[in-house]
Amino acid sequence: MRVFALTIVLFSSAAAHAAVEVLNRRLDDGQTIIGALTDARVEPQSAMRLIDALDDVFDVRQAKPGHQLRIVRVDGFVENLDYRAGPLDEYQVRRDGWRYVAARRAVAFERKVARFEFDVETSLYEAAMSTGRDPMIAMALADAFGWEMDLTRNAKLGDRAKVLVETLVHHGRVVRYGDVLAASYAPVRGAPMEIFRYQLPGGERAWFFSDGTSAQRTFLKNPVGWAPISSTFGWRMHPIYNEMRFHDGVDYGMPVGTPVHVVASGLVTFAGWTPGGGNMVCVMHEGDYETCYLHLSKLAQGVQADALVYRKEVIAWSGNTGATTRPHLHFNLKHNGFYVDPLRQKFPRTESLPPELYADFSKETAAYLAQLHDDAVPVMAPR
Numbered sequence: 001m002r003v004f005a006l007t008i009v010l011f012s013s014a015a016a017h018a019a020v021e022v023l024n025r026r027l028d029d030g031q032t033i034i035g036a037l038t039d040a041r042v043e044p045q046s047a048m049r050l051i052d053a054l055d056d057v058f059d060v061r062q063a064k065p066g067h068q069l070r071i072v073r074v075d076g077f078v079e080n081l082d083y084r085a086g087p088l089d090e091y092q093v094r095r096d097g098w099r100y101v102a103a104r105r106a107v108a109f110e111r112k113v114a115r116f117e118f119d120v121e122t123s124l125y126e127a128a129m130s131t132g133r134d135p136m137i138a139m140a141l142a143d144a145f146g147w148e149m150d151l152t153r154n155a156k157l158g159d160r161a162k163v164l165v166e167t168l169v170h171h172g173r174v175v176r177y178g179d180v181l182a183a184s185y186a187p188v189r190g191a192p193m194e195i196f197r198y199q200l201p202g203g204e205r206a207w208f209f210s211d212g213t214s215a216q217r218t219f220l221k222n223p224v225g226w227a228p229i230s231s232t233f234g235w236r237m238h239p240i241y242n243e244m245r246f247h248d249g250v251d252y253g254m255p256v257g258t259p260v261h262v263v264a265s266g267l268v269t270f271a272g273w274t275p276g277g278g279n280m281v282c283v284m285h286e287g288d289y290e291t292c293y294l295h296l297s298k299l300a301q302g303v304q305a306d307a308l309v310y311r312k313e314v315i316a317w318s319g320n321t322g323a324t325t326r327p328h329l330h331f332n333l334k335h336n337g338f339y340v341d342p343l344r345q346k347f348p349r350t351e352s353l354p355p356e357l358y359a360d361f362s363k364e365t366a367a368y369l370a371q372l373h374d375d376a377v378p379v380m381a382p383r
């Protein structure tokens, strides 16, 4: 237990001769709230009543190291207990006659839009990671551009990416990143690509170009987001059999346990063990496409033959099972029964914005466009 502030105010003006004591505590590893209260010399009966009250608004079993308590005692009796689980997550228990009542505290925070800018040297992936900021930014970029480009390749020196992210600010400090609102990718040669997120009446939030064309395709570019390609589609010297063999898919090198997303919605046709592929899942999609995911460590719950899976759903975790020399995901795609190169497919775009929504959409995107290029928006520089 660390005491990081202790203030004792005697003889407060409100009640003459009342001794007011304020104690700030922070939960240590393995410490419970009752432990912290006992440590602060709150008598056991009061501690139990405080916790009972707090439990009405905050599940006390969720107490974690680092959570903060502020105990206000008047003449030895606890008047208030503030419980802070996070910058936007505060609770207060206060004495009301002979009982304690608890409430969640309304925490004021501001919503601001922040702009991130990246110089892309080798790949968008490396650019996003090199900022050293919240990995959420990299995830957001994957989400925004993952439909249009392979994030681990295709970049040229001088390419530039920008992204607008909603941020929640409390006391001048960014406490959390919210949604990505818009993003642009300006290649060193060619037209910049600008995409905008828009919430459809059904609640789904989808990506569109400024003319209302969908920026999403029916298939994801790949099932793993960021992982580097370790072997491409085509003829190669096989690492185990040591002879030229046709490699019928793409390998992504990555640690065991990386989430594997199904690239399009469909019906599971196979989920189980094969000697070569180890744990494997195959999914049939619209348009006579079939995808398979090999060498998995574990399948997600409910992923079995005839189950429906939805685009981007995590269906399994990568592994090193079957005939492999190192942890990786082998991903293959069949079209009309033949293996094709997943990296060379041009999948159709999802539906464009319905025309009746266009007026509202363009009003929203005009604001984002200004913020993408307006110098008044704070730029989060890479560090």
Ligand SMILES: [Zn+2]
Pocket (backbone or CB within 6 Å): 231, 247, 249, 250, 251, 329, 330, 331
């Ligand atoms: Zn392979």
